Amino acid sequence: MDAKELTKTLIGYNTVSVLSNVEVMDYLTGTLESVDCEVERVEYTDSAGVLKVNLIGRKGRDTGERGLAFLGHIDTVPAIGWSANPFEARIADGKMYGRGSCDMKGSVACMIEVASRYSASQLDAPLYVVITADEEVGYFGASAVVEKSQMFKQHGFPQYGVVGEPTELHTVYAHKGxxxxxxxxxxxxxxxxxxxxxxxxxxxxxxxxxxxxxxxxxxxxxxxxxxxxxxxxxxxxxxxxxxxxxxxxxxxxxxxxxxxxxxxxxxxxxxxxxxxxxxxxxxxxxxxxxxxDPVRTPPDAEIIRAGLEITGESTPQTVAYGTDATVFAPHMETVIIGPGSILQAHTVDEWMALDQFDYAVSIFSQFVDRFCV
Ligand SMILES: [Zn+2]
The missing domain is CATH 3.30.70.360 (Alpha-Beta Plaits)
Known part of the structure; x- marks a missing residue:
């Protein structure tokens, strides 16, 4: 599984929040299954009557541990006024251009590449990859997952959550509501x-x-x-x-x-x-x-300390924008850390630096090593 190739494919699906995401989620169901995840689909109909799908992939041995979740969204903001087709990935000058490259299909692809690198028998605590709808318009997909997931009802919520929104892989412990x-x-x-x-x-x-x-x-x-x-x-x-x-x-x-x-x-x-x-x-x-609600994980919480140790930083940061952590943080100890810069998110001709892919795979893998292996 190669995160860059997967990101290119994901950019090819127009997943602006108002549209149905069934097609891309069908594709990602297959992708998660191909890396040996058990997959749950959590569906709902949005306020405009459009069917939306969220996915939860789960991998690992059943040891009673609650494990770690990577949390990402597949919807994007609209793309107007671009210099090229926003739904066709383009690589130039060390950057991948395309709507969602940075916010946050690239990050979701890195999570799936990381999941592909571990066999289920290596994982003593479960690893989850959660992919939501409607983050950009009010966190409705994450809310549906929290309310309706049978997998989380059966196993309990994961103990730790990594929300992979663009922070240029800095450790973020709090954001505004x-x-x-x-x-x-x-x-x-x-x-x-x-x-x-x-x-x-x-x-x-x-x-x-x-x-x-x-x-x-x-x-x-x-x-x-x-x-x-x-x-x-x-x-x-x-x-x-x-x-x-x-x-x-x-x-x-x-x-x-x-x-x-x-x-x-x-x-x-x-x-x-x-x-x-x-x-x-x-x-x-x-x-x-x-x-x-706003989010604040105590800066001395284990997931935040792990983020600092993995990235080699001394202090965690805050950001002003919101994420799905607003919904997930009440249920699991959550850090926000992911590839790409918020300065490129939501822009015309959005891009992510190519070196962020490898860096994210390395950082995410170290979270798995620490909390699941
Ligand atoms: Zn985002």
């Missing part, structure tokens, strides 16, 4: 000269003003800062849209989206409730889109 909600104001379209319309933007303004107050509190009051992170505060990012309504039409619909990244120890509900109460007071309704 992800809360996203939408507030809509409804009006009535009319020619603005007639006075017959009802402008939705006007209804949103008092709410926006209160959201700006929260933004200012969260980003300027040091009481809400956490020095473990850079930046040390949340974003409380406010976007508004009335669908580019023409200036001589009263806007019939105005929508505000807010993205909030709670940090470990924050009481996120305080701010969410404040936004909800403000919306209600102004006759608006709030729709929660994503509500994912």
């Amino acid at each position: 992800a809360v996203r909600f939408s507030v809509a104001a409804h009006g009535r379209a009319a020619h603005s000269s007639t006075g017959e319309g009802d402008n939705a933007n006007l209804k949103l303004i008092p709410f926006l003003s209160e959201m700006r107050d929260i933004y200012q509190e969260l980003t300027t009051n040091a009481q809400y800062f956490n020095a473990e992170f850079s930046p040390p505060c949340t974003d409380w990012n406010i976007t508004i849209s009335d669908g580019e309504c023409a200036a001589n039409i009263t806007s019939p619909l105005s929508v505000c989206n807010i993205n909030y990244r709670p940090m470990p120890g924050d009481d996120a509900q305080v701010w969410i409730n404040r936004a909800r109460e403000s919306a209600e007071r102004h006759g608006l309704t709030l729709d929660m889109l994503i509500d994912a």
Whole structure:
């Protein structure tokens, strides 16, 4: 099993989150079985009615140990404006280009290459490769795995988890959470000269003003800062849209989206409730889109110390972006470490440096040696 070749094949499947991933998961079922994994498929239908598949591959002797899981996702963000076909891997200048090369098909391929390198009889504790759907849009695949996996019900959750998101193979122990909600104001379209319309933007303004107050509190009051992170505060990012309504039409619909990244120890509900109460007071309704907790594995936990020893680093890091660890970390001791840089993830002409593949296979193998062999 060669991780680079497998990554090229995986890039060839368009697995943008909104699409069905059945085809690529059928292919990966065969791949996991070809490296002697027992495979469980965990399926669900997403909110748009699209069938999604998650895979859990398991390998190793039954010794009662709970073992180690490599955790990755197969969905990607959309690919618009690329200079070449984003779903055809291309190698140039020591880089592999293609949507998902870095985030995170390359990492998933490295996990499977590592699994292929051990025979089941060598593994005294089980090794799992978990491949999820819908990470990019709200961790829904990981949630389905946690709720529905028969394999985890039977054997218990793995003791340790390695989330292989791009960290350039630095050991990461914590990240911010992800809360996203939408507030809509409804009006009535009319020619603005007639006075017959009802402008939705006007209804949103008092709410926006209160959201700006929260933004200012969260980003300027040091009481809400956490020095473990850079930046040390949340974003409380406010976007508004009335669908580019023409200036001589009263806007019939105005929508505000807010993205909030709670940090470990924050009481996120305080701010969410404040936004909800403000919306209600102004006759608006709030729709929660994503509500994912922050992650913090104690820096002296065994999986974090293992990461530091394997990579030769002295201190673990934090990152500002979210991962499936938000769902898995409550069930297993979790580290985030994987090939590629977050600076290339989600970009036009996304790439991963070729040397990251071999480095990741080496690092992941050392986790297996330490926790499974
Ligand atoms: Zn990712």
